[in-house]
Amino acid sequence: MTQHPAHSGIAPVGTVHLVGAGPGDPDLLTLRAARLIGSARVIVHDGLVDPAILALARDDARLISVAKSRARHTMAQDDINALLVREALAGHDLVRLKGGDPFVFGRGGEEAEACRAAGVPVTVVPGISAAMGAAAASGIALTHRDAASTVSFVAGQCKGLSDQDWTGLAGKGRTLVIYMGLATAAAITDKLIADGLSPEVPVAVIENATRPGMRVLRGVLAGLDTIVSRHRVKSPALIIIGEVAAREHAGQLAHIAESVL
Secondary structure, three states: OOOOHHHHOOOOOOOEEEEEOEOOOHHHOOHHHHHHHHHOOEEEEOOOOOHHHHOOOOOOOEEEEOOEOOOOEOOOHHHHHHHHHHHHHOOOOEEEEEOEOOOOOOOHHHHHHHHHHOOOOEEEEOOOOHHHHHHHHHOOOOOEOOOEEEEEEEEOOOOOHHHOOOOOOOEOEEEEEEEOOOOOHHHHHHHHHHOOOOOOOEEEEEEOOOOOOOEEEEEEHHHHHHHHHHOOOOOOEEEEEOHHHHOOOOOOOOOOEEEOO
């Protein structure tokens, strides 16, 4: 006779909720994300999740940081996957909280696969991606009938910059958005110019999008590395390359806008 989990001494398997925290401003959370954050007893979060969002958690919630940086990884991705599975198999429903959207350079796909392989149910709550949030907050239209009909998202550091083929992603009528590109700004510039992109194409670097202290730094592709180093830009930051980055009136909604020659 099969025993019900409640009488067998075996805890029921919990659910992992992959939740997008958006670009930073708590007001940009989805209603579902806010509800889950406010009710979760366990929250596993990235370092880029704004403290104001973590403050929405219940007082007795257990907050587990798995923050990563280029120089230091608190926890390897395989270990994060194992942590999620372990907590769920112990019977805990938990929120895996990620900046932006879980499935846009958030490794949410890897974590979902690991959970499902272990028999752990997963739900996904999308968030406003970092690119969408940064563009809206800075007044940059990623697509515009007069400037761009195509937009592409790439990672500036993902298994080696040289492994990525960006041919045709930037240029006239196209917008290129680069995640995680601060440390490789010089290599990004060389790569795009070698592919035939003009050194004078407009660029915008957006730091701390939607958050207090947001900065929008503008210039041209040839000066991208100088913008990043001169202004000591820190993560989280995005790079937008294309005509839309310099359109008239772009940036009127920004908290701070600086022209970089």
